[in-house]
Amino acid sequence: MSALRVGIRVPPCDRAYRIVETVRRAEQLGFDDVWFPDSQLLWRDVFTTLTAAALGTERIGLGTAVTNLATRHPAVVASAARSVAELAPGRFTLGLGVGNSSVGPIGLRQTTSAAMREGIGMLRALLHGEEWDFEGKVRSRLRDPRPEVPLHLAASGPKNLRLAGEIADGVILLSGVSPKTLAQAIARVREGAEGSGRTAQPPLTVSAFCAVTDDIAAEARQIKPICASIAQNGGAPFLALAGIDVQVPATVPGVYPDLVHAEDWKAAVDICSAWISDEAALRFAQEFCLFGTADQITDRLRALETSGVTGVFLQHVGSYDPPADLIEAVGTSVLTHLKGNDR
Structure with a gap:
């Protein structure tokens, strides 16, 4: 039995109630998590979709992979995260990134490391019910905070990998599953954690494109x-x-x-x-x-676990249809081998 959390990336590419059907199937087949990307011109609003998913499921973890602090002010993200966490207690993870497909199409720049550090500091303070000094003009706090919401940072370059190791509750690694690149990424995260005096490495989730074939x-x-x-x-x-x-x-x-x-x-x-x-x-x-085949993918997932990775979320090719085929293929073959599911 593997302790590795296996998730699936589901773009909010259709009406929320239809996406929830996909999420329910993933839950039924034994996936641990569903991760939703956020890009305002490509898909429906991610927090609207998360709300529907929270109300339509019972067990499966829900997360953003990822939202950003450029198109959404950190205070707005804090409120949205609090709202979803209320509907899915203990099941919601707030994944953050530099922006990518959210900022590019509207002419904004990706979030810098300095801005990310400040934004996560603001998010964490607000979710803990603490006051925040907004540009020296006013001090405010979030009513009904949810301090248990974990903040995960997606990173690929050395600077942001170290930052994630330093300040995030978890890290989403965008390096794929190649052993050499993954080892380098984990090393940078470890450097950040050790440099900040953290006694434990934060949880590591790897994103990877997947095909059972x-x-x-x-x-x-x-x-x-x-x-x-x-x-x-x-x-x-x-x-x-x-x-x-x-x-x-x-x-x-x-x-x-x-x-x-x-x-x-x-x-x-x-x-x-x-x-x-x-x-x-x-x-x-x-x-x-x-x-690869179900057996080959299962073996590689087990190897990921031994490298220190705690979770993986799988992606299908394409952005404008739900990964229904991948969910079926992985859920009925890989997960039955990896986790002993009999669903």
Whole structure:
């Protein structure tokens, strides 16, 4: 029996009551958590969806993966988090990140490390019912606070990984499951924790694209835009550690709104084929993702647990449909092996 928490990423891509049906199925099949991304132009409001999910489920953990403190003021996030936590006591995790697809389409910049430090400080104070000095003009507090809400920080670069280890209640690692890159990421988190005098490393949740398949090469071609986006956004050195040497231009025309969330996925795959070969995509799937048979994925999840990871959330390819097929495939095969579920 594995203690590793296995979650699934579900974009709020449809009406809330329909998304809740997907979440209920994940709960029935034994998933531990459902994580919802937040991007105001791509999907429905994440906290509206979380509210419906909280009311429509009983056991499964609920979290944001992730919301941000750029399009949403920390005080607004604190109120929303408190409201969801009231509906799902002990089940809600507030995952935070720099913004990415929330800030880019409206011309804002990603949250800096300094701003993230201050924002998390404000969030934590408000959720604990403490007063906060707002720009030296007024001191205010949150009524009916919920101090038990854990604050998890998503990070990929060294600076934010150390920051997460220093101040967050948990860390969402965006490095994939490649052993070399994962070890480096965990080391940076540990540095931050030790530097701040923390006696224990915070919980670590890894995000990973997943496909239960007997034909990894065929499925791997579909994640070329993901690999290209990593290379485009400063991740080429991480890819190189796994033997993937690719160069992608800073701007890729013909893809909206971005490589990871392309509305026309087939076109994005074709465009990215100019830089990401089938061989590179296969290597990426094998190293950074959880692609393979149920047995192969189960073995890799067990290996993650021995590396110190406490949780994983799985992603499917695509942003505008719920991961129903992935939930069925993992829930009826991988989880039965990993956790002994008989649902």
